[in-house]
Amino acid sequence: MLRLAPKLAVDYLKAKGYNITWNWQEQLEEAHVKAFTVAKVTRADILETIREATVSAIENGTSEREFIKNLKPELQRLSWWGKQIVIDSKGNAEQVQLDSPRRLRTILRTNKITAYHVGRYAHQMENVDEQPYWQYVAVRDSRTRASHLALHCKMYRYDDPIWDTMYPPNDWGYRCRVRALSEFRLKQQGLKVSKSEGNIKTDWELAGVDKSTGEETHAKVSRFTTDKGTIKTGPGWNYNVGKSAVGSDIAIIRKLQQIQNRQLRQEVIQAINNSELRHQYFEKWVKENLGKQGASNRYITAGFVSENIAQAVNQIVGQELSQRVLVMSEKRLAHANSLKHHTGGVRLDDNEYASISRIIATPSLVVWDRKGSLIYFNKDKTIKVLVDVSGKEKLKPKEKLDVVINAYKLLNYKSVLAEISGENYKVLEGEP
Known part of the structure; x- marks a missing residue:
């Protein structure tokens, strides 16, 4: 269960621009960091309505039920609800599912989890002098994918290349996280630091198919094998959302965290993004x-x-x-x-x-x-x-x-x- 996103995470969301896309695979990886998009939303007023409601819900800790309840009538007023025949940018007609409770829930959860990890990454980078060791932590319950357990409790330094692709989230519906530990905690708990260099394999996988043209979009994925199994990033998630949003320069992140003026901090994030x-x-x-x-x-x-x-x-x-x-x-x-x-x-x-x-x-x-x-x-x-x-x-x-x-x-x-x-x-x- 995620707590209310830290201020920096909310500022990251507010700093995003907009992008009109037809299929979700049109905007992959780092592009998501720079712009807010919802597939099939071809009108700026609708996209802005969804984005403002999403940011407000994350900033104020609004429940999913309340988020859907508040947003549904607004989208119905804008005639953006249920199944409709929609014309894409190429003039092709397609029957599509516009917004629905399930889709709104996915939009909120995805933006909440990415914003959360942007804030968490920035905080952890800010404190790498004291806590340079990062441990991957999976949620172990009936919903946990077996592949995610391959990294559970594994420990790597913050600058190990594994975090370029395996820092959460790296797939849809992701619930894993990273926790930072000091040298003292590392020794106290008897943990061993591993290295991933040279062992991460990169490949391409199908990300999606345009129904009207049959055009396929492929995206990079990374695979990493441990003694517990193999973990793989999902197509479109093969990047570190926190690093892409706020960079990896520790000094800049520390200065960024110290800026009290939230409007300025949002501008700074936007400048980086x-x-x-x-x-x-x-x-x-x-x-x-x-x-x-x-x-x-x-x-x-x-x-x-x-x-x-x-x-x-x-x-x-x-x-x-x-x-x-x-x-x-x-x-x-x-x-x-x-x-x-x-x-x-x-x-x-x-x-x-x-x-x-x-x-x-x-x-x-x-x-x-x-x-x-x-x-x-x-x-x-x-x-x-x-x-x-x-x-x-x-x-x-x-x-x-x-x-x-x-x-x-x-x-x-x-x-x-x-x-x-x-x-x-x-x-x-x-x-x-």
């Missing part, structure tokens, strides 16, 4: 706020400081400065768009301002300015983005974050080379 969507959202925000009167200290996620860059900065200054999450405030955007920049010819155009998040994501060069800031350069080295890592910026809501303090055209790249040569700039990443 779906960078292109995040860039588009950042672009929209920039264009809405450029030239706006009465700029405030409110902000938006602009990107991340990588672990390598953060460690390099901390080593240079002799203390931990970088918060790793970069944001752009309305005031900083207004400053970058100031009259001073206009008259000096260094003001970026709207599209260049909107590209700041992309520059941070894939810089050609990153340097540390000994005056106290990080500088990111775009691919052509014609734009520089300065980041204040002091954490002193007064933001609303309050967070200790790295702030993008300026962005402008670079008129003379030779001046950058001179700063590097004179050791005023320290190269952290990329080539000058």
Whole structure:
């Protein structure tokens, strides 16, 4: 029995986009992490209704019975209930079972279990220094599949490749979980740590068939054999949902867990999950706020400081400065768009301002300015983005974050080379 999903799990669900699909196999594995979808739902209003009800039910601990009771009349109102003749995207007519109590129950359970394990994975990654050993735990009752008992009580380090595919859930109706143990608990319980490297076999299996065309979709599956039997991932489940959702960088996950502002945390998850969507959202925000009167200290996620860059900065200054999450405030955007920049010819155009998040994501060069800031350069080295890592910026809501303090055209790249040569700039990443 799953408890109410932790906040991070709910935030993960809220960060998902939408995707219209006809068959469930059209969106497999990591694609599910990025977008909420329900097979045969071809209207955005219906998909949004189901998604909002699902997130609300998981966030508030609503029972399956209550979830179905509340959602059924809404879907009936939208004419999306029972068996109907529906036209797919290719113009083919097909009689399909739209929503039903059984299907709604599956939707809720699947989203609940994936959200639960996203939150659990993030929490366990956050604590790997103290609890680096992960144990697979199956529910042993009459409903448990025999294959799942093959891993029951088996112990592997958190960074063992087995967790790339066997971290739950890895099939429909999955109830297994992973628990983390410390070195002390490991020895106390007399447990042995195994290694899976080289023993995981990958194959392809049929995931589904399009009834109208006969087209088959195949998906990767993994098999792993222990002294208790063989466990296999289901088609479409051959991945670690937690790792796909929040990444495997321990430092990032720890910072993510510390962010109290839930809206920002959802944006951060979205940035990890779906960078292109995040860039588009950042672009929209920039264009809405450029030239706006009465700029405030409110902000938006602009990107991340990588672990390598953060460690390099901390080593240079002799203390931990970088918060790793970069944001752009309305005031900083207004400053970058100031009259001073206009008259000096260094003001970026709207599209260049909107590209700041992309520059941070894939810089050609990153340097540390000994005056106290990080500088990111775009691919052509014609734009520089300065980041204040002091954490002193007064933001609303309050967070200790790295702030993008300026962005402008670079008129003379030779001046950058001179700063590097004179050791005023320290190269952290990329080539000058």
